[in-house]
Amino acid sequence: MDIGKIDMAGVAVFVNAASAGSLSAAARRLGIAPMAATRRLAALEESLGVRLMQRTTRSVSLTAEGEAFLPFASTIIEAAEAGRAVVFPTENGATGLLRVTACNSIGHAVIMPLLSRLLDENPSLRIDLLLTDTLVDIVSTGVDVAVRIGDLKDSSLIASSLGINKRILCASPTYLARRGSPRTLQELTDHDCVVTTGTLHWPFNVAGSEQAVRITGRVTTNSIDGVHNACVAGAGLAILSTWHAVEDIEAGRLVPITLEDAEPKELGIWAVYPTRRQILPKVRVFVDAVRERLS
Template sequence: MDLAALAVLVETASAGSLAGAARRLRITPMTATRLLAALEHELGVRLVQRTTRSLSLTAEGQAFLPHAQALVEGEAVALASLRGTAAGASGLLRLTASLAFGRQVVAPLAVEFMRANPEVKIDLLLTDSLVDIVAEGIDLAVRIADLADSSLIAKRLADNPRLLVASPAYIDRFGVPTELAGLQRHECLTVSASSHWDFRSGDMSRRIKVLGRFTANSIDAIHEACRGGLGIANLSHWDVQQDLKEGALVSISLADAYPEPLSIWAVYPSRRMVPAKVRLFIDALSGHLKPRG
């Protein structure tokens, strides 16, 4: 049985189309169609139901899919065992992260990782939108959030403390709040999808509505607006630490609360047969994020 054809079936089921499967496998749609047709001919059943608008697995395809996945994953494990642990990672690693964190942390780490693993290729997608990693064929997503329940696997990598910050120019003009209630009298820079910030006050979580004339769908844009004196921002420590050192931004402390910290997570599609390239990159990122003593 042709493992390339099995890979087409597995990726077609995940991507929802032969074209999507072809993109993930780096083959032409015509080749993907031919391989799937050959597999159906060999098995003597139709695995995929095609229409002009959609594609879905037949009952036979659904029944066969777990076996195809096991065979494809088994091949990857077998090849990895032949290379040995000293050989490191190999193949295409598709990653996604937010724009700011990806630019400042993931992209520089990817350079180091590729130097240490010369058989690895990396495709890095930076976006502040939530990516469906299964549909997009992503091997690993790095997310900074309180994660919702899902079928994905998530590994917590590090704390992500946040700070209220503003530029010296803003503070000179408007001062700073000293308590949580005072934030509502200031210009606050928020992401477009949310006008609330979360705080810890003692053992309690508090969510407050904040207002401002500037919103954006990008943390990078909010950061720049904050540096430019437009208002107060609630940003991650890794994002503002250099500005704090240089005096471009000033940290604001409240007497009765502090911003709710988030966590940095590695998110991947399945716990079964995690490829070496994914495991090793997670280890590298986890080590990079550990506090320096």
């Protein structure tokens, strides 16, 4: 490879195509025509004297040379973006495309409501928000920051705290009228609980320590939104994040339940980054906005 002949436009296409899986997707991210993306990648390969990607009509895959070059190319793009932010600060705030992923619950309740203000304050900022309850590999997909709830498993990623997810045990008035309200953890086992698919236990704080309580119920669903809706409909008890339950509690659609001997475990909320390098302004303004809203 002749590193001295690297074209930044071609490198940007290569990095985005590698994470997005196709040249057309890379073109959309960069705001250029698909044909322009194809030409830029071809020019980069010609200048380096190697083939970086195998192309089909719908997807791309890295060659051995492409896999070797990708970490270097990603570093070039990150360094260039950080350098522009330092050398050419703008009065218009953060710039560029910010790629964010989060689970559906916090995405709809916390992130979506702050997007309008964030975009107004940063006219040159664009946001690509992926909401999914599936854990996303933020390194391979090119995500700038992930908002995650709970214990972090991957020690190779960098994380900073955004706040605490305080959760509420609750049920609908119709369910409580039919089954009564539990007063202790022991009584909880006699109730129907609505949970996400595969959940067998709920974690509680009991006298300063964590205790997992086995729960049962007749309704499970693959999303926390489904749990929320089923709980409001009277299918059973549920543990919901404050932001998910508060409006329904205020409106009388849900009733908070306080146990005498335990309370639902609070979970950490984290901003997770794929790299230890400098946090770019577009990431920083987003993280600050989420942290402020959660506080």
